[in-house]
Amino acid sequence: MPYEFQVTQDSTDPRTLADWWAETLGWQVEPSDEAFIQRMVDTGQASADETTRHHGVLVWRAGAAIPPGGAARLAPGAVPERAEGKA
DSSP: OOOSEEEEEEESSHHHHHHHHHHHHTOEEOOOOHHHHHHHHHTTSSOGGGEEEETTEEEESSOOEEOTTOOEEEEEEEOSSOOTTOO
16 A cells, blocks of 8 residues: 555664554554464564564564554664664
C-alpha cells in the first residue's frame, strides 16, 4: 500500500515508541503476523536479531503506527544505542 507520507525516527525501543504514537494520535500499531515472521527466520530470509517479543507476540524489531485507512506511517527504526548529543 502506498503511503501519502512516512516519518521515521531512530529509537532504542521502536515498538514502545510505536505504541506511544498510536495511542497519542488515536491510530493503531501496524499488525504483526507471527507465523510469517517465524517462517522468514526459519528459512534464512531474516535473522532472529531482526525480531523481538512485544506484549508476548513475535514481531519485527521495528514497529509502526498507522492511522485508520493507512495513508500515513510513523515508523521508529531500531538503533543499538542513543547517539551522543541526541535527545
